[in-house]
Amino acid sequence: MEQSTALALPMGGPDLGGLPDLAPASPGLPATSGGSTQLSGKAKAAIVVRLLLNDGAEIPLESLPEDLQLELTKQMGEMRLVDRQTLNAVAEEFASQLDNVGLSFPDGLAGALNAMEGKISRHTYSRLRREAGVRQFGDPWDRLRKLDAEELAKIAMAESTEVAAVMLSKLDTGKAALMLQSLPGPVARRITYAVSQTGSVSPDTVDKIGTALAAQVEARPDIAFDETPGQRLGSILTQSQSEKREEVLTALDEEDEEFAADVRKSVFTYALIAKKVDKMDVQKVIRAVTPQDLTTAIAYATDEEDIATSEFLLANMSGRMAANLREEAGQLGKVKKATGEAAFAMIVSMLRELVTNGDIELKSDEEEEE
Structure with a gap:
């Protein structure tokens, strides 16, 4: 046979x-x-x-x-x-x-790469995808749907309104809504109106648009870092002492205001906890940090915003625990700067880990203003 x-x-x-x-x-x-x-x-x-x-x-x-x-x-x-x-x-x-x-075995190179994703280096994975070509991987829209909303918004802004309208129509509703949210208002309005003009678009046209967009994604050069420069520097400055952090940010303001603003968005300090954390999540934060770090941070807080965070944490824990922490912080007296900054950094580090693991979600800028 x-x-x-x-x-x-x-x-x-x-x-x-x-x-x-x-x-x-x-x-x-x-x-x-x-x-x-x-x-x-x-x-x-x-x-x-x-x-x-x-x-x-x-x-x-x-x-x-x-x-x-x-x-x-x-x-x-x-x-x-x-x-x-x-x-x-x-x-x-x-x-x-x-x-x-x-x-x-997996069906073809596409199936093999799906099976090996995460097992081989990202560079090798991307190289094989490019060499094989977009069409090796079935529906190009599946590739596009895996992109985050901000990436999709950038693609939409670089394309014609009609192409962006087709792309919006091919996304699942949740991802499409997030993409619109990432677009400037006038651009979002033009694209949503253009959706009304897509009724007569043929399947072949939609397929060609998807293939062209997916090919652009695959043709992008590999990058060494997953985070933006602002996010990387913001994470570093978050762990730095306040004086050095402000010194660097002031210098950045003089050199490049736009980059400095991007860095500031990624800097997270003890003072921001009261603004960014929901009161319902305070117990999760308290369980993640040691009582010693919490007591030290409360005793060290002297700036108005740092004190506001300490009061926010104390107000959203049990009365007995809050009373004990106040008493112990009072007994510590004046805390050395290095010790206080280390306690601040440890609390912020544990908070960021909770966010990364999905245990809590920080408030958006709009929620802060409410």
Whole structure:
């Protein structure tokens, strides 16, 4: 029996990847008989698919490459009746090949990369995707849907309003809403209005737009850092002593106000806890830090905003615990700067870890103003 494959149909049920390609399909098959040896691999694939569909099996044929979908459909259109002997022979052959399967590898390079994602370096993964080309990876819109809302907004602003409207329409509603939120008001209004003009856009046009946009994403050069320069420097200054932090930020203001503003957005200090943390999350913060760091921070707080944070924390814990912390902080007296700054940094570090793990969520700028 020949071992080459005519069709490989990924599905929840049986894998059709073992169907043999015995010969070119015969045009117009009448009622067939005499077993399966006179049938081509395409004809056998059509019989198996028809049999599975009759039994109500869910077969995601849409995940096949378009040319294979066409071949399979045309083959089914050319066939007529198949007698029970031939049907049983094809089914037995298919079942026999399934029984002989010992290990199944991912389908093509796309499947291999999906299986290896996170296991090989990001650089190697990106390089293989680029070399294979966007079309190797099925629906290009699936690639675009994985981007975050800010990236999608940047793409939308770089494209025509009509293209952006198609992209908005192809996203899931939640991601589309976040993308709109990331766009300037006038741009968002133009794109949302343009959605009303997409009623007559053909599937082929939508596919070409998706392919072009996904190709742009794949063509972007690899970057060494996941965070922006402002975010990286902001994280560093968050862990720095206040004097050095203000010294650096003042110098940045003089050199590049826009970059300095970006850095300030990423700097998180003890003083910002009262503004950024919801009172319902205070207990989570308190459990994450040591009582010693909390007592030291309360005793060290002298600036108005630092004191406001201490009072915010004390007001949202049990009265007994708050009284004990006030008493212990009073007994500490004047705290050395290095000790106080270290306590501030430890509390902020633990808070950022809670945010990173998804245990708490910081307030947005709009929520701060409410």
